[in-house]
Amino acid sequence: MTNKTWRVGVAGLGTVGGGLLQFLADRPDFAPAGDRAVVTAVSARSKSRPRTVDISGLTWFDDPVALAGSSDIDLFVELVGGSDGPAKAAVETALKAGKPVVTANKALIAEHGAELAALAEARGVPLMFEAAVMGGVPAVKIMREALVGDDIDSVAGILNGTCNFILSEMEKTGRSFADVLREAQALGYAEADPTMDVGGFDAGHKISILAALAFGCAPNFAAAEIEGISNVELLDIKLAKDLGYRIKLVASASRTDHGVAVKVHPSLAPLDHPLAQAGGALNALFIEGRRVGRIFVQGPGAGAGPTAAAVAADIADVMTGAVRPVFQAPAGELKPFIAVDPSRTVGKAYLRIMVRDEPGAIAAISETLAECGVSIDSFLQKPVEGAGGVPIVLVTHATPESNLLDAISRIEKLHAVLERPRLLRVARI
Amino acid sequence: MTNKTWRVGVAGLGTVGGGLLQFLADRPDFAPAGDRAVVTAVSARSKSRPRTVDISGLTWFDDPVALAGSSDIDLFVELVGGSDGPAKAAVETALKAGKPVVTANKALIAEHGAELAALAEARGVPLMFEAAVMGGVPAVKIMREALVGDDIDSVAGILNGTCNFILSEMEKTGRSFADVLREAQALGYAEADPTMDVGGFDAGHKISILAALAFGCAPNFAAAEIEGISNVELLDIKLAKDLGYRIKLVASASRTDHGVAVKVHPSLAPLDHPLAQAGGALNALFIEGRRVGRIFVQGPGAGAGPTAAAVAADIADVMTGAVRPVFQAPAGELKPFIAVDPSRTVGKAYLRIMVRDEPGAIAAISETLAECGVSIDSFLQKPVEGAGGVPIVLVTHATPESNLLDAISRIEKLHAVLERPRLLRVARI
Numbered sequence: 097m098t099n100k101t102w103r104v105g106v107a108g109l110g111t112v113g114g115g116l117l118q119f120l121a122d123r124p125d126f127a128p129a130g131d132r133a134v135v136t137a138v139s140a141r142s143k144s145r146p147r148t149v150d151i152s153g154l155t156w157f158d159d160p161v162a163l164a165g166s167s168d169i170d171l172f173v174e175l176v177g178g179s180d181g182p183a184k185a186a187v188e189t190a191l192k193a194g195k196p197v198v199t200a201n202k203a204l205i206a207e208h209g210a211e212l213a214a215l216a217e218a219r220g221v222p223l224m225f226e227a228a229v230m231g232g233v234p235a236v237k238i239m240r241e242a243l244v245g246d247d248i249d250s251v252a253g254i255l256n257g258t259c260n261f262i263l264s265e266m267e268k269t270g271r272s273f274a275d276v277l278r279e280a281q282a283l284g285y286a287e288a289d290p291t292m293d294v295g296g297f298d299a300g301h302k303i304s305i306l307a308a309l310a311f312g313c314a315p316n317f318a319a320a321e322i323e324g325i326s327n328v329e330l331l332d333i334k335l336a337k338d339l340g341y342r343i344k345l346v347a348s349a350s351r352t353d354h355g356v357a358v359k360v361h362p363s364l365a366p367l368d369h370p371l372a373q374a375g376g377a378l379n380a381l382f383i384e385g386r387r388v389g390r391i392f393v394q395g396p397g398a399g400a401g402p403t404a405a406a407v408a409a410d411i412a413d414v415m416t417g418a419v420r421p422v423f424q425a426p427a428g429e430l431k432p433f434i435a436v437d438p439s440r441t442v443g444k445a446y447l448r449i450m451v452r453d454e455p456g457a458i459a460a461i462s463e464t465l466a467e468c469g470v471s472i473d474s475f476l477q478k479p480v481e482g483a484g485g486v487p488i489v490l491v492t493h494a495t496p497e498s499n500l501l502d503a504i505s506r507i508e509k510l511h512a513v514l515e516r517p518r519l520l521r522v523a524r525i
Numbered sequence: 526m527t528n529k530t531w532r533v534g535v536a537g538l539g540t541v542g543g544g545l546l547q548f549l550a551d552r553p554d555f556a557p558a559g560d561r562a563v564v565t566a567v568s569a570r571s572k573s574r575p576r577t578v579d580i581s582g583l584t585w586f587d588d589p590v591a592l593a594g595s596s597d598i599d600l601f602v603e604l605v606g607g608s609d610g611p612a613k614a615a616v617e618t619a620l621k622a623g624k625p626v627v628t629a630n631k632a633l634i635a636e637h638g639a640e641l642a643a644l645a646e647a648r649g650v651p652l653m654f655e656a657a658v659m660g661g662v663p664a665v666k667i668m669r670e671a672l673v674g675d676d677i678d679s680v681a682g683i684l685n686g687t688c689n690f691i692l693s694e695m696e697k698t699g700r701s702f703a704d705v706l707r708e709a710q711a712l713g714y715a716e717a718d719p720t721m722d723v724g725g726f727d728a729g730h731k732i733s734i735l736a737a738l739a740f741g742c743a744p745n746f747a748a749a750e751i752e753g754i755s756n757v758e759l760l761d762i763k764l765a766k767d768l769g770y771r772i773k774l775v776a777s778a779s780r781t782d783h784g785v786a787v788k789v790h791p792s793l794a795p796l797d798h799p800l801a802q803a804g805g806a807l808n809a810l811f812i813e814g815r816r817v818g819r820i821f822v823q824g825p826g827a828g829a830g831p832t833a834a835a836v837a838a839d840i841a842d843v844m845t846g847a848v849r850p851v852f853q854a855p856a857g858e859l860k861p862f863i864a865v866d867p868s869r870t871v872g873k874a875y876l877r878i879m880v881r882d883e884p885g886a887i888a889a890i891s892e893t894l895a896e897c898g899v900s901i902d903s904f905l906q907k908p909v910e911g912a913g914g915v916p917i918v919l920v921t922h923a924t925p926e927s928n929l930l931d932a933i934s935r936i937e938k939l940h941a942v943l944e945r946p947r948l949l950r951v952a953r954i
Contacts, residue, residue: 119674119816126674128850226671232817234671242655242663245548245555245837370799370823387548387830388661394799395820405816408674418847421557 101132102415103168107160107186108175109140109147112200112227115404116173117149127412133171139163164190171196171414173407179203184212191215191223198410200227200403203292203317206301210314210430213422223422224410229302230255230379232402233395234409238383239309240424246385248310252348252525253381254374255302257397258286258293259325259345263362264375267333267342273326285377296324296360299347307349307358310383312424316433320358328362331480332448332518335489336364339474341446342372346523355434357441363523364446364491370394371525382525439498444473444522447492447500449507450485450514457512461488464510468503470495485514491522530561531844532597536589536615537604538569538576541629541656544833545602546578556841562600568592593619600625600843602836608632620644620652627839629656629832632746635730639743639859642851652851653839658731659684659808661831662824663838667812668738669853675814677739681777681954682810683803684731686826687715687722688754688774692791693804696762696771702755714806725753725789728776736778736787737862739812741853745862749787757791760909761877761947764918765793768903770875771801775952784863786870792952793875793920799823800954811954868927873902873951876921876929878936879914879943886941890917893939897932899924914943920951 104120106113117135124132137155139162157163164172164186172190174197176183183204190197192215199205205212205225216223226236239248254260258280265276277294280286292298300322308315325345336343341364349358365372370392374380379397384390396402423430451457458477465472475490492500500519508516533549535542546564553561566584568591586592593601593615601619603626605612612633619626621644628634634641634654645652655665668677683689687709694705706723709715721727729751737744754774765772770793778787794801799821803809808826813819825831852859880886887906894901904919921929929948937945 128673128854129848130855232671232675232814233820234667237666237671238663241842242661242666242838243834244557244841245834246661368802370802373797373799373802385661385834387834389825389828389831391662391822391824393820393822396818399818401816402818405672405674405814409671412673413670413847416847416849418842418845419558420845425557426559 099130101134102170103136104133104171104173104411105137105163105166105169106135106173106175107139107163108177109138109151110175111400112403112407113140113175114147114149115400116407117151119404119408121149126408127415129412129416131415133411133415137163137166137169160186161189164195165193169195171198171411174199174201177201177203179207184208187212188215191219191221194219194221196222196224196414198224198407198414200225200407202228202298202301202305206304206315206317209305209308209423210427214427216422217427220419222414222420224413225305226410227403227406229305230381230395231397231399232405233379233393233397234406235306235381235393236309238393239306240420243383243385243388246387248383248385250348250350250384251303251306251310251381252346252523254344254371254379255347255381255397256293256299256345257377257379258290259299260374260379261285261377262294263325263328263333263343263345266330267337270330272330273328294324294326296322296345299345299360303347303349303358303360307356308423310349311351311356311431313356313431313433316435319433319435320360321438322360323362325362331487332520335448335476335478335487336446337367338476338478339489339491340367341365341522342367343520344371344523346371346525348524352436354440355436357436361521363521365523365525369525371523439496441497442494443497443524444494445492445500446520446522447490447504448518449488451488451512452514453486454512458488460510460512461507464506465503468506469499470503528559530563531599532565533562533600533602533840534566534592534595534598535564535602535604536568536592537606538567538580539604540829541832541836542569542604543576543578544829545836546580548833548837550578555837556844558845560844562840562844566592566595566598589615590618593624594622598624600627600840603628603630606630606632608636613637616641617644620648620650623648623650625651625653625843627653627836627843629654629836631657631727631730631734635733635744635746638734638737638852639856643856645851646856649848651843651849653842654734655839656832656835658734659810659824660826660828661834662808662822662826663835664735664810664822665738667822668735669849672812672814672817675816677812677814679777679779679813680732680735680739680810681775681952683773683800683808684776684810684826685722685728685774686806686808687719688728689803689808690714690806691723692754692757692762692772692774695759696766699759701759702757723753723755725751725774728774728789732776732778732787732789736785737852739778740780740785740860742785742860742862748862748864749789750867751789752791754791760916761949764877764905764907764916765875766796767905767907768918768920769796770794770951771796772949773800773952775800775954777953781865783869784865786865790950792950794952794954798954800952868925870926871923872926872953873923874921874929875949875951876919876933877947878917880917880941881943882915883941887917889939889941890936893935894932897935898928899932
C-alpha cells in the first residue's frame with residue numbers, strides 16, 4: 097500500500113467520461129488499497145462545449161494521441177470509441193510509453209485485442225476493458241479472474257441494451273421496429289446512426305471479447321456470424337409468444353470439437369427462461385463451466401453510472417499492481433481461433449411461412465420438411481389480420497442448419513407459399 | 526510474470542480439498558500469469574482414510590497448525606471449517622508467518638474477519654475467501670473488486686442451497702420439512718447435523734461477510750437477525766402461493782440512516798421475481814448500488830467443483846501479487862457496525878391466523894389490525910383439510926415491525942383465534 101497518486105489522462109468526455117471525472121473529483125481516494133487517482137489531463141472533440149463537470153483546471157489536449165503519450169500522466173483512459181483511428185493510435189501510444197490503459201472500447205478490443213495485448217504484455221502494463229462488456233456487470237472480471245480454474249464450454253446472453261429495449265417495447269406496445277427505434281433515439285437509448293446497435297455489431301464485439309476470455313483464443317470479430325433486429329417483425333414477436341417464446345437478440349459463443357462458434361441472432365427464448373425475462377435495457381449472460389456449472393449474471397449494460405463505475409474499478413485494479421495476461425493466456429500463447437462451419441450447427445428453429453389460403457398448403461410444406469429431414473416440435477396456424485396471407489409457424493426439433501436452409505429454399509418455391517420463409521433460431525440456453 | 530512455483534499446503538481433505546488436490550495435480554500451471562501451484566503438504570483428520578486422490582507423495586501433518594507454520598509451504602489453504610479451534614489457529618499461524626491464506630470458511634471470516642484482516646494486512650499478505658460465499662459464483666470478488674467505485678445500499682438473496690432445495694422440494698412434492706430434510710441428508714445435500722444450514726446460520730455467516738464488503742464495516746455475525754426454515758409449514762407454502770408468492774430463505778443486508786440491518790428469514794418473494802424462480806440448490810443474489818444499479822448473480826452455491834474452482838481462483842489471485850485490503854477498507858479503517866433496531870424495520874408481512882369457524886372472526890381480526898395501524902394489501906380465507914381450524918392469511922402493506930408484533934400479540938388473545946399467528950416477511954427485493 098504505497099499511497100501513490102496516479103495522474104489519470106482521460107480521452108473522450110461524453111457521458112461516461114463526464115461521469116468518471118465527477119467521480120474521481122469527488123472521491124480520488126476511492127480505491128481501498130490506499131493509492132489516489134486524480135484526473136490531470138483530458139482530450140475531447142471540443143474544448144468549449146458546455147459540460148456538467150469543470151475541466152478548467154486540467155491540461156487540455158486537442159489530440160488524444162498526444163495526451164496518451166504525455167509524460168504528465170501515469171494511466172490513460174480511452175473513451176473515444178471506434179475500432180481504429182485516434183482510439184487505437186492513442187492506446188498504442190500509451191502502451192508503448194509503458195502506461196496502463198483502461199478502455200470502454202469494445203470495437204477496439206474485439207478487432208485488435210490480441211495485437212494490443214501483445215503490446216501491453218511486452219511492456220508489462222495492464223490493458224483493462226471491463227466497461228466494454230455489460231457496463232457495470234463485471235463480466236470481464238468474472239471470465240478472466242474468477243473462472244480461471246475452470247473450462248468454459250459456452251457463454252450466451254443479451255449484450256445490447258438498445259436492442260433489448262426495442263424488442264421489449266415492440267412486444268409491450270404492439271408498435272413496429274421503426275416506430276420504437278424512433279422513440280429509443282428520442283430517449284437517448286439509441287444513437288442517431290443506430291447501425292452498431294440494431295445491426296448486432298455491438299453485441300458481436302462484446303461476444304467476441306467474451307469468447308476470447310472463455311476459450312483462450314484471440315478475439316476474432318471477423319469470424320462472428322451476425323444478424324441484427326431490424327428485420328424482426330411484430331408478427332413474429334406475437335406468434336413466437338403464442339408458441340411460448342420471446343424473441344431476444346442473443347449473442348453466444350460455444351466451443352465444440354470442430355472449433356468455436358460466435359453468433360448474434362434474434363432468437364427465441366422460452367418465456368419462463370431468465371433470458372426471456374430480462375426486459376427493458378437489461379443485459380444478461382449465462383456462463384457454462386465444467387467445474388463451476390451454470391452461472392447467470394444480469395444488470396444494466398450501459399449508462400454513464402454503471403460504465404463509469406466499471407472504468408473506476410479497472411483503475412483500482414491497475415493500482416493493486418496485479419500482473420495478469422490481458423486475455424486468458426499471454427498473447428503469444430492464445431490459441432488460433434478456429435471457426436465452426438455454420439452449416440454444421442445443429443439447433444431448433446422457428447419458421448414462419450406465409451401461404452395462400454388454399455387446400456394442400458400444409459401438406460406440401462410438411463412433406464418438404466420431412467424430405468429435408470426436418471421434424472416438427474410444435475406447429476401453429478393462425479389467421480392474422482392484414483398479414484397478407486395466412487402465417488404457418490412451426491418450431492423444429494434440433495436440425496442441422498444445412499437441412500434447414502435446404503428446406504427453406506424448397507418451401508419458398510411451393511405454389512401455396514407467398515414469400516421466402518422467415519427463419520429465427522431457438523436459443524440454446 | 527515470474528514463473529515461480531508456489532508450494533501449497535492444504536488442511537482439510539473433504540470433497541472440496543480432494544477436488545482441489547486433483548485439479549492442481551492435473552493443471553499446476555492453470556494460472557495464466559505463469560506461476561505454478563503445487564500441493565506439497567496436507568493435513569486432515571485421518572491419514573489412512575481411503576481417498577480418490579493419491580497423497581502418498583505429499584508431506585503429511587497430523588496438526589493443521591503445524592502445517593500452516595511449516596517453512597516448506599508458500600501458501601496455506603484452510604478447508605478445516607469451524608469458526609474457532611484448529612481452523613482459526615492455523616490461519617493465524619500462517620498469516621503470522623507471512624504466508625497468504627485462502628479459505629472457504631464462512632464462519633471463521635464472519636466471526637473473526639476483522640481481526641484476521643488486521644493480521645494479514647500487518648504482514649502484507651492476502652487473506653482470500655471467495656469460496657466462503659456462493660461457491661463458484663464470485664460474489665466476494667464482485668463486491669470487493671468490481672464495485673469498488675460504487676456505494677452499495679443493499680444486498681439480498683438466497684445463500685444456502687440446502688434450505689433452497691428443501692423449500693423447493695416441499696412445494697414440488699407436498700411433503701413436510703422433516704420428510705424432505707431426511708431425503709436431503711440421504712442425498713448428501715444436508716449434513717447429519719443440519720443445524721448450521723436449516724437454522725439459517727450458514728446464510729447468516731455469508732450475509733455478514735457480504736455486508737462487511739458492501740458497507741465497509743467489520744463483519745458482525747453476532748448482530749445478524751437469524752430465523753431458519755425448520756418452522757416453515759407446507760400450509761404456508763401453499764397459501765403463500767395462492768397469494769402469488771414463494772417462500773425462500775432470504776438473507777439480506779441493507780444500509781439505512783440508522784445503521785446496518787443484516788437478516789436471514791424465510792420470506793415471501795413474488796412468483797415472477799428471479800429469487801422466487803431460483804429453485805433447487807441454486808444460490809442467487811441481488812446487489813443494489815447507487816452508480817451501478819441492480820446487479821443479479823445466480824449459480825450453484827456449493828459442491829466440490831464450484832467450491833474448488835473458487836479456491837483455485839483465489840490462489841491465482843494471490844499469485845498476481847495484487848495488494849488489497851481484505852474487506853472494503855484496511856482493517857484499521859473499517860467503520861463500526863451499527864445495527865438497526867429491528868423494531869424500526871418497516872416492511873410488508875404475511876400473517877396466517879388459524880381461527881374457529883365462527884361468526885365475527887374476520888371482523889375482530891381486522892379491527893385489531895386497524896387499531897395497531899396495520900393495513901391489509903391482500904387477504905385470503907380458504908378452508909384447508911386437516912389444518913385444525915380455518916386459516917385466514919393476509920399480506921400487509923409496509924408496516925413497522927413493532928406495530929406488527931403488537932397486532933400479533935393482540936390477535937392471539939382473540940376468542941376466535943386458535944394459536945399465535947404465524948408471521949413471515951415479504952422480501953424487500
